[in-house]
Amino acid sequence: MAGSVQFDLVSPERRLASVSATEVQIPGADGDLTAMAGHAPTITTLRxxxxxxxxSEGAKSYVVTGGFAEISATGVSVLAERAVPVEEANAALFDALIAEARDAAAAAEDKDAADKLVSDMLALRASVGQ
Structure with a gap:
């Protein structure tokens, strides 16, 4: 595939993807970014x-809760804390993720960051329609 990058997505539970992609849209901690062939070397955390x-197989979307992405001119490697294909995401999963985020926020010293995590989880749930 001309103008493609090798895309690999893994979580502690499993490898979710290993394909040649024309672009990868990433929810970076400092903002969304799109990685394509020829991208400058970058490492970012995920929100x-x-x-x-x-x-060439079409678009495939994944719910990610955090982790890291390493981008180069020829590849994108994502190590996700948790990742599931969007079609496998359900209300029970989001309930558990939001409960974990709220528990972490209650115990956190940095309340702003903890509140942002809860807010991001709620926005993620809304974006998937759960």
Whole structure:
């Protein structure tokens, strides 16, 4: 595939993707970004959001809760804290993620960051329609 990057997505539970993609849309902690062939080397942390890979097989979207993305001119490697294909995401999953975020916020010293995490989880749930 001309103008493609090797995209790999793994979580502690499993490998979710390993495809040649034309672009990968990433929910970076400092804002959304799109990685394509020729991208400058970058490492970013992820915020809760939707990660999308476009390939010859079509678009595939994943719910991610955090982690890291390493981007180079020829590849995108994402190590996610948690990741599931959007079609596998359900209300029970989001209830558990939001409860965990609220528990972490209650115990956190940095209340602003903890509140942002809860807010990001609620926005992620709304974006998936759960």
């Amino acid at each position: 809760p959001g939707i990660l999308k890979a476009l390939s």
